[in-house]
Amino acid sequence: MADQGKTFSFVIVGGGIAGVTCVEQLSSQIPSAEVALITAGPQIKAVTNYKQVSKTLEEFDVEEKPSSVLEEKFPNLTVIHSAVKSLHTQSHANGRVFGYEKLCICSGARPKLLTRDNPYVLGIRDTDSAQEFQKRLANAKRIVVVGNGGIALELVFEVEGCEVIWAVKDKAIGNTFFDPGAAQFLIPSLEASKPERPAPCKRTRYTTEEPAPGGSQTFTADKSAQVDGSGPTGVGSALGPDWHEGIVLRGAEQVSRRVSLEYQCEVEKIFTSEELLNSPQQTLRPENEGSWPVYIQLTNGKTFGCDFVVSATGVMPNTEPFLHGNKFALADDGGLQVDDHMMTSEPDVYAAGDVCTAGWERSQLWQQMRLWTQARQMGWYAGRCMAAQVLSEPIELDFCFELFTHITKFFNYKVVLLGKFNGQGLGPDQELLLRCTKGQEYVKVVLSGGRMVGAVLIGDTDLEETFENLILNQMDLTRYGEELLNPNIDIEDYFD
Numbered sequence: 001m002a003d004q005g006k007t008f009s010f011v012i013v014g015g016g017i018a019g020v021t022c023v024e025q026l027s028s029q030i031p032s033a034e035v036a037l038i039t040a041g042p043q044i045k046a047v048t049n050y051k052q053v054s055k056t057l058e059e060f061d062v063e064e065k066p067s068s069v070l071e072e073k074f075p076n077l078t079v080i081h082s083a084v085k086s087l088h089t090q091s092h093a094n095g096r097v098f099g100y101e102k103l104c105i106c107s108g109a110r111p112k113l114l115t116r117d118n119p120y121v122l123g124i125r126d127t128d129s130a131q132e133f134q135k136r137l138a139n140a141k142r143i144v145v146v147g148n149g150g151i152a153l154e155l156v157f158e159v160e161g162c163e164v165i166w167a168v169k170d171k172a173i174g175n176t177f178f179d180p181g182a183a184q185f186l187i188p189s190l191e192a193s194k195p196e197r198p199a200p201c202k203r204t205r206y207t208t209e210e211p212a213p214g215g216s217q218t219f220t221a222d223k224s225a226q227v228d229g230s231g232p233t234g235v236g237s238a239l240g241p242d243w244h245e246g247i248v249l250r251g252a253e254q255v256s257r258r259v260s261l262e263y264q265c266e267v268e269k270i271f272t273s274e275e276l277l278n279s280p281q282q283t284l285r286p287e288n289e290g291s292w293p294v295y296i297q298l299t300n301g302k303t304f305g306c307d308f309v310v311s312a313t314g315v316m317p318n319t320e321p322f323l324h325g326n327k328f329a330l331a332d333d334g335g336l337q338v339d340d341h342m343m344t345s346e347p348d349v350y351a352a353g354d355v356c357t358a359g360w361e362r363s364q365l366w367q368q369m370r371l372w373t374q375a376r377q378m379g380w381y382a383g384r385c386m387a388a389q390v391l392s393e394p395i396e397l398d399f400c401f402e403l404f405t406h407i408t409k410f411f412n413y414k415v416v417l418l419g420k421f422n423g424q425g426l427g428p429d430q431e432l433l434l435r436c437t438k439g440q441e442y443v444k445v446v447l448s449g450g451r452m453v454g455a456v457l458i459g460d461t462d463l464e465e466t467f468e469n470l471i472l473n474q475m476d477l478t479r480y481g482e483e484l485l486n487p488n489i490d491i492e493d494y495f496d
């Protein structure tokens, strides 16, 4: 294996958006530094068409690329396509190692599946799992989607030619992003037939190329990352914006979209047709006729037969194998806890992206969500912090962590989320202002003590920049009252 035994100034683990952004930042800031990117996936993820929409809002595309693109850009960068097997942050024994002076763990997260032992339960995370889903869907007549976050919202809207039973824990759809009002606004889109697909994206964002052959040697390591060349499955980079654009999500039936919602329920049991046959009639009585490979019993007492179940039930940080033998402090959600310099509790080890949990005293208006934008921001800031430490320069927590912002698309609507968009942590001390035009826009503003602290903007509202400013400057808006959302007032002029 090339460069084995070498000690690099900086080693970054993970070729997702956090790791690649960290590499780019370090390599630009200290071009002479020897940097290694160790990643289990065959390709890397790169940010393209980056656009700073306003002070804190950003938009970009993400493309999968061969790592040679990065190596050509940064001559001092070595990319190693291998999985890290163990990490030794303390010991100093001999051995053939990839040593590091500073390390940044950007190993992402993995789906928190309902169960890992059932071949009929799928998760969607990376290109491989998306393709497995597509393949299984092609022969499916009915699937059950469990979960009420980003993936479920995207899937139920995109899947055609297959009946979808969508089981959610809550009273309304999309609990991780919306309040029930916004959910109500979006529901008619699920009932309408699917709009024409836009022309396919010209760039291939996600490909299925075989992994580049990596080294296969394993070796021990000290203050180093021990790797093997096997590139285990299930550790590709996460998909991201528009991942479904390039692939056909069509089942075996000649129907358009057909989604049935089961509210306020969880999964009681998942079982095979054999188990169904052997069960007493009273306990397992499927809602629908037909014979299915798998059955799912929900806590609302209903049982559905289906071709497979999609577990869209969140993620857990990919901390394996870094924990063994080390003393990383973990947050309650299992992420590597990082301070305001993206440093973990182990010396010279940083972390960024989905694998880490922000452990600093957070701004009142920012919360962590495992999103593409935050992976980019954390990777970039971690790179800056690592460089600053080497260069003995002071560095302060970046401004991007002042205000939570997210731009995305659900059900074909542009969605902008700002600050405490769901009144997170505010308790009763909040006032909501709403404006809604069916099929066009949904605007919700969250006020606390007369000041704007959050907003949900669905549709082309054009309000994001003004609201961002109002949230950031914490102006007392009491005297404007409901006029704030008066559609006949040009709010931008109002506050100029």
Ligand SMILES: Cc1cc2nc3c(=O)[nH]c(=O)nc-3n(C[C@H](O)[C@H](O)[C@H](O)COP(=O)(O)OP(=O)(O)OC[C@H]3O[C@@H](n4cnc5c(N)ncnc54)[C@H](O)[C@@H]3O)c2cc1C
Pocket (backbone or CB within 6 Å): 013, 014, 015, 016, 017, 018, 019, 038, 039, 040, 041, 045, 082, 083, 084, 085, 106, 107, 108, 109, 124, 125, 126, 150, 151, 235, 236, 237, 238, 239, 240, 241, 242, 243, 318, 320, 321, 352, 353, 354, 355, 370, 371, 372, 373, 374, 375, 408
């Ligand atoms: C289907 C789907 C749709 C999404 N849509 C959106 C969206 O629209 N907007 C949005 O903001 N976010 C979205 N997200 C979330 C977003 O993709 C993630 O938050 C983001 O990609 C995390 O980036 P990361 O670099 O931290 O981790 P990842 O992208 O998961 O990258 C982790 C990297 O670490 C490598 N790795 C893991 N373990 C090891 C090891 N032991 N050794 C070496 N390398 C290792 C992996 O190969 C991978 O390259 C979506 C996620 C999914 C799954």
Ligand SMILES: NC(=O)C1=CN([C@@H]2O[C@H](COP(=O)(O)OP(=O)(O)OC[C@H]3O[C@@H](n4cnc5c(N)ncnc54)[C@H](OP(=O)(O)O)[C@@H]3O)[C@@H](O)[C@H]2O)C=CC1
Pocket (backbone or CB within 6 Å): 114, 146, 147, 148, 149, 150, 151, 152, 154, 168, 169, 175, 176, 265, 266, 267, 311, 312, 313, 314, 315, 369, 370, 371, 408, 409
């Ligand atoms: N456009 C975007 O911005 C998108 C972002 N993503 C991101 O990708 C990652 C993965 O997405 P996803 O898997 O949807 O994760 P999310 O965290 O978005 O949503 C998970 C959902 O599953 C629910 N849930 C958790 N456990 C169970 C269970 N046992 N039974 C039933 N429901 C359960 C959660 O409820 P509760 O919250 O109550 O625990 C939540 O509604 C997330 O970080 C997400 O933010 C994904 C797709 C699109």
